[in-house]
Amino acid sequence: MSELNNSSSTKRKKKNQMSNKECHKKERLHNDNEGDYDQQHVVVVVDDVIIPATTTTTTTTTTTTTSTLEESSIPPLEDQQADGIAAYNVFSNKLLRQRILHYLPIFTLKRSLMTPCGDAQWIGDTSVLQLTTDEPYINSACWSSNRVRHLAHGFTATFGFRMGKPVPSGHDPRTADGLAFVIQNSRQGKEAMSTGEGAGMGYGGIANSVAIEFDTWRNREHGELDNSHISIQTGGRKSNSHKQSYSIGYAPVVKFRMDDYAPHNVVIVYDPVSTAAKHITVSLDGVQMLKINLDLQVLLRLENNDEAHIGFTAATGQLHQEHIIDYCHIYRLNTSF
Incomplete structure (x- = not known):
C-alpha cells in the first residue's frame, strides 16, 4: 500500500514540476515577444x-x-x-521626377494588357502580335485594354512591324493591304474594328480616331497615289476612312518595300509643347517621312481630355499578306532636358 502511495506522490511531484516548467516557459515567451515589431x-x-x-x-x-x-x-x-x-x-523633386518618368513607358505591347479583335492573335507564348495571316478577306485589331493616359501632353511611340509573305510561293506575289497605328476613343472602345473591305486596313469606320497607315496597295478608285505609302487618316470625331480625302498627311515610300517581310522600325512623336504649333512626326527606319500640325485635343474627343485606346489594325482583301507587330513602347514626351 505504501508503495502505491509513494508512486502516486512521485507522479504528482513530476506533474507539478512539468506545470511549473510550462509556466516559466510561457512567461519567457511572453517576455521575449514584448517589443516585437x-x-x-x-x-x-x-x-x-x-x-x-x-x-x-x-x-x-x-x-x-x-x-x-x-x-x-x-x-x-x-x-x-x-x-x-x-x-x-x-x-x-520635380526635375528628378520628370527625368525618371521619361524612362517609364505609359504603354507596352504585352498580351496581358491588350484585347485582340477579329483574327488578331499572339504568336506562341510571346507578345509578338500577328494581325493577319497570309490569307484573303481578314479584318483584325488589337487595343490596349485600358485607355492610355498622358497622350495630350506629348509622347514618343516606337514599334516594329513586318509585312509580306514569309516564303515565296507559286501564287500571286502581290501583297495587300497594310496596317495602321491607331489612337481612338470610340464608343466601341477596346472592341472597335472595321468590318469593311481590306482597303480599310481594319480601322475604316471607327469614329473619333486618327490612324497612321502603312499601306502596300494602291486603291486607285479611292484616289490613292502610290502602291507604297504612309498616310495619317482621320475623320475627326466622325467615322474614319482609308479614302484619300481623309488624309491629312501623305508620304510615298519609294526607296524600299515595306512588304518585304523584313523588320521595319517606326518612331512617332507627338509634340504639343516645344513649338507654337502642336505637331506630329513619323519616321521609318531612321528617316523622317512626315511632319504635320496636329492637336489631339481639338481633333479628337479624348477621355478626360487626355486618354484614349491605342492599338494596331490590319486587313487583307483578294490579295493578302502577313501583318506582324514585333514590339511597341510609348513614353511621355520630355523636352525639359
Missing part, C-alpha cells in the same frame, strides 16, 4: 508612380518553429525607413 508597408503615389515607404507598429507576435526567411536577408529597419524617405525625396 510588425512591419507595415505603405506607398506614396506621385504621378501614377508607386513609391514604397516603411512604417512600424508595435504588435504581439506568435512563435513559430520554422521560418522561410533567414534573418540575415531582411534589411535593418533603419535602412528600410531611410530608403523610403530617400525615394519620397527624389520624387518630390
